[in-house]
Amino acid sequence: MNGIIVTSIVLRVVGVGYSLVLLRRSGDRRFGFLTVLLSFMAARQLLTVTGTPGGGLEELPGLVVSGLAVLTIYYLDRYVDEERRIKAELRSVNEELSTFEKAVEHAGHAIFFTDTEGTITYANPSVETVMGYDRETVVGENPRLWKSGKHDEAYYDELWATISDGEVWDGEIINQNESGELRWVDMTIAPVMNDGEIEQFVAVDTDVTERKRRRLRIEEQNERLGRLNRTNELLRDVNRRLVTATTKEDVERAVADRFASDPWVVSTGIVDRTASGRLRTRYQTGDEDVLNAILDSTGDGMATVTTGVDHGRTGVSTSVRSFGQGESTADTVGVIPLTYRDSQYGAVVVATRTSELFECIDHDVRVELGDTIGSAINATERRRQLVDDRVSELTFSIDDVNAPSFELAAATGSNVILMRTTTGCDDKRVVFLTIRDVDCETAVEATADVSGLHDPTIVSETDDECLIRAVTTDSLADTLASHGATIEGFTVEADGLHGQLVVDVPTGGDVRPVVEALRERFDACELVARQERERPVDTADGFRGELETKLTDRQLEALRTAHLAGYFEWPREHSGQDVADMMDVCQSTYMQHLRAAERKLTANLFDDSAADAGETSRHLVEST
Template sequence: MNAIILASIGLRVAGIGYSLVLLRRSGDRRFGFLTVLLVLMAARQVLTALGSTGTGLEELPGLVVSGLAVLTVHYLSRYVEEEAAVKRELRSLNDELAVFEKAVEHAGHAIFFTDPDGTITYANPAIETVTGYAPETVVGRNPRLWQSGEQDDAFYDRMWETITDGEVWDGEIVNQDASGELRWVDVTIAPVTEDGDVERFVAVETDVTDRKERQLRIEEQNERLSRLNRVNELLRDVNRRLVTATTREDVEEAVTDRFADDPWVVTAGVVDRTASGRLRVRYATADGDALETLVDDGEDALATITAGIDHGRTGTTQCVTVVDDVAAVGVVPLSYRETTYGALVLGARDATLFEVLRHDVRVELGETVGSAINAAERRRELVDERVTELTFSVDDDADPLFDLAAETACDVELTRTTTAGADDRVCFVSVSSDDSEAVVAATEAVDGLSVPTVVSATDDECLLRVSMTDPLADTLATHGATVAALTVDADEARGRLVVDVPGGDVRPVVQALDGQFETCTLVSRQDRERPVETADSFRDELTTALTDRQLEALRTAHLAGYFEWPREHSGQDVADMMDISQSTYMQHLRAAERKLTAALFASDDDGRSLATA
């Protein structure tokens, strides 16, 4: 047996051993096949070697085949190892894909894939909770299916441009679900690229409606609080300015100027009516021309302004087209009790101001400003020497004095009123009758008059003291006015009322009387100077009217405590001090008292009866 054959057999046996080791290690049946093949080849080589008589060179190809067989086993082992590694990697990837698929399927977020054209190729089950559409119904369709229209085309154009450039887009979108309900959705869209080309898109959508609504409510509450703070600060500033205002003009200027400082307000001012009934702007600030335009040409706002001035109704309107930048008008009547001093008119950029400046706040503001105006008017009346005398022709079947004139068929005159209690006033009423008993009986039958008492009676007149509820004097006192005279003519069933109004603004008084009487017609108006009587002048006039003895009697009684209760000295004691008889002293004292009371309560130089004390 030559060396070539032995080498060939050795290679084949080595290959068998190598193959068996690999078969055992890998369990790959291909090594089993090679093992069998090599065994057969080795057996054949052995048989050939036993019967061979040649040189052995003819077996050289068999040696080569043996080497190739061994190499085949080697390279097959390498291939098997690489194949096993690939399988392991594929198995790992499959496991990861399974986990990913499971995660996607069970994710709480809506996840879907689209092709480069935006057509949906896959959607997980959660898409139904976000969009209301089942996964199988959206595959093959475009996400435009649930667009709400809340975002415009430019919004989606920018989104598409971002993702087609290979960048991730994320943001919030308002979608419309299958039921038509709007939902806030947090969206992330990522492109899947290969060699720079977009192969598909993956989108993740999360329903954030509850969170967004809470956020919007919080923002709205914060905005409302901010507005309330601004309004509260505004009202505080108004109140601070009203404290220092001394005239009506100061009050109007303080209020309107403060409102004009607010960025919400375009124009602000006070509007009222003239005595002739024409609307006028008393004071305007900021864009004063805008307010004039609203009053003159603002058809949308005019009804609201008129209702505020004429009926004391606070109101707003948003239908304003006549003035640029003014989208809403608010009217705040300036009132004190039953008196309206015009209205504060605010032209705002939108209705936001009046949403915060609520109806009840506007009413309270109007009453506060009205009270300040009333106080300023009262202060002015105290120092103003001008008096406007108004004469009215009045008629009212329900008025107690008219009713008394009808019951007695006599003329009635109100001579004086004075306060008696919380609800009643004591009135002194003159009736042109000589039958005092009949007058008392008639008075008791009149509603609004009670407790009639005869003060004095003559052949042609009966003077009564009566209690009257809701008298005319109380109505006029609110405006600082007084009743100078009120007479009722029984034959004509008409009355003549003379009222003194300090200052020059008589419109509130006219309005008040229109509401007091069924018929009230202004007959005449006369402006005059009110005489200013000081304590010194009154004392000088009284001293001139008294005789020396009367003045001494009055002064001695005062100093001796005669008018105190209990008296410190009696009338006899004071008479003894003056060294006169008691009867003479009482004559002097009564005369002095009569002149004193006459100076206080008698008619003035013009004959008016000074009906209010």
């Protein structure tokens, strides 16, 4: 047996063993095929050796085949190892891709891919919740699908320029979903690169609408709080200035100047109407040209002013054309009527750059502010009425068959004289009326039937006249008092058709509001006379001296002792018996002195003015 044959047999046997080892290790059936092949080749070689002897050269090709088979097994082993490694890597990559796919599919953010032209090639399910469109709908579409129109073209040009340069774009964008609702989205767009070239774009969108709305609400609330603080400061300053104002002019100046000091305000004025019906400005501050232009204009702004001045209704007009130039431009007019009960003192007209000032001062606050200013004006007018020594006496001829006093005169066929008006329980207005030449019971019944007079009672009666107390819902005294005027006498003739009213107005005061108030109140009212007269000045010392001249020594002692002993306190510090013992008299005698002193005290306090009113009224009756 030559060396070639032996070598061939050895190679084939080694190949079979090697193939069996690899088959066992890898389980690859290809090694099983090689094992069988080499086994048959080795068996054939053995059979050949045990057969007819030869030179052995005929086995040389078999030897080559055996060598190649062994090499094939070796390289197949290397291939299987590489294949196993590649498969392991592929499994790892596939697992990562699967995890990534699951993450994208289940992400709460909207994630979509587009090609380089912007056409959407993939969209995850969250696109439906973030963008408001089905994912099947958006694939194949362009993101322009949800443009809201809130951004200009320059905004989108800058976005595309950024991502086209291979950079990441990140920002907040307003989109519109399929139902038309605006949504705020936090968007990040990144290019996907391959060998330096952009293959596609990936966008990640987060719906931040609720967060944005909360932030906007907070910003709006903070801004509104800032405006409210400024407005409250303005209102507080106005109220503080009203406290120190002593005249009507002081009140108007304080209000207008404080409004004009606000950065929003261009011009402020106190506006009313003249007797001829023309609008006038009593006091003005700021840019006068702006306010004058508004008063000379037509349209919503002027309508708001006239409504406030003529009808006492507050209003704000934001649709007026702009007045003024530059920083003095005003496009909002606010009107705050100045009222006190039924009286009107014009209105505060405020021209502002924006409507923000009046957005912070709601309707009810403006009404209350106007009432406060009107009350302050009324208080200054009343104060001047009290301190002025001279008054203007106005005499009016009045015809009004429907007024309560006229109805009562017609019902009783008697002259009716208004003696006094005062405030009763529960802030009800009470009038005292003298009715002449009529039975008191008849007068009470007639009074009860008059509209505007309620709960009449007899206060006193004489042979020729009756004094009746009644609650009224139509107080003439209040109307006049709101304009700084007082009633000096009011008599209605027995026919109930004619009456005469005498009113005192402080000298230098504006009588026009008084005249207008009376003309508005009565069907026919004519000012027939006006004269200046001195008003007697009563002092505390004068009142005390006059009272002491009317009291006896015992009456004065009884009154002073009761006062000092706390008899008039509640609860009483000493009883009537205690005070009588102090004076060393019996209780009945003491009470007689005290009652007499109280009667003279109240008479000195009330009877003089009542008597004056009665005398004035009697004079009016005689003169008519």
